[in-house]
Amino acid sequence: MDGPSGTGKSTVARRLAETLGAAYLDTGAMYRAVTLAVLRTGVHADDSAAVLRCAEAADLRIGTDPGHAEVRLGDEDVSAEIRGPEVTAAVSAVSAVPAVRELLVAAQRRIISEARGRRGGIVVEGRDIGTVVVPDAGLKVYLTASADARAARRTAQDTAAGRASTVDATRADVERRDRLDSTRVASPLRPAVDAVEVDTTELDVDGVLEHLLAMVRDRGLDHAAANL
Known part of the structure; x- marks a missing residue:
């Protein structure tokens, strides 16, 4: 499931995994955790070689339980800190480093392979x-939504988490990240040619979930959960 920030991707992906009895992986959290490690060392995000060294040294651990998708650097739970404004401002630059993406994609593929064997x-x-x-x-899904809807959702999430935010500031940040993520050289943000695009602007979480579950069942992809 791909898509820009504020489309409801994380909430829907977790709910879908829980409903299917499947594992769950938030790859964005991995890039955020590496970004936090970079910020803590004082390395500038534009120094690609130093950023890569930080990524290689980071003891990143990420859970795949959709009900408790914990993110850790070593023994420290950083699940909340990686959602802060400092990380949000720097994550696009860090995740644009090709070698960092190569490193984390390899880790993601290992996690996915292990989860398939363990949970189906x-x-x-x-x-x-x-x-x-x-x-x-x-099944590949690409979620979209209007900029206004995405900004409103992100602002609500930040407020609920105790982070100061305004709709205007969030909209500017969403548009900034869209621009950076969609124009980077390594793995730009775009839908796969065979992805199903779902516009969530007028849909609540239950509506999106219902739509996705129908696609999963139409393709016979729910059999693994039924055998757990």
Whole structure:
């Protein structure tokens, strides 16, 4: 499942995984955790070689339980800190480093392979899942929504998490990240040619989930969960 920020991707991906009894992987959280490691060392995000060294040294651990998708650097739970404004401002630059993407894509593929063997299936969300990470996925979905809807959702999420935010500031940040992510050289944000595009502007979470479950069942991809 791919798409820009604010489309409801994370919420829907988790709910879908829970409903199917599948594993769940938030690849964006991996890039955010590496970005946090970079910020903590004082390395400038434009220094690609130093950023890669930080990524290689980071003891990144990410859970695949959709009900408790914890993100850790070493023994420290950084699930909340990686959603902060400092990480959000720097993550596009860090994730644009080709060698960092290569490193994390390899890790993501290992996690996906292990989860398939352990739980029979996995829901993966990010920005290059259908195009790069799992190009042979049985179902590829690309979520979209209007800029206004995405900004409102992100602002609501930030407010609920205790992070100061305004719709105008969030819209500017969403548009900035869209521009950076869609124009980067390595794995730009775009739908796979065979992805099903779903506009979530007028849909609530239950509506999107219902639509996705219908596609999963139409393709016979729910059999793994039924056998758990």
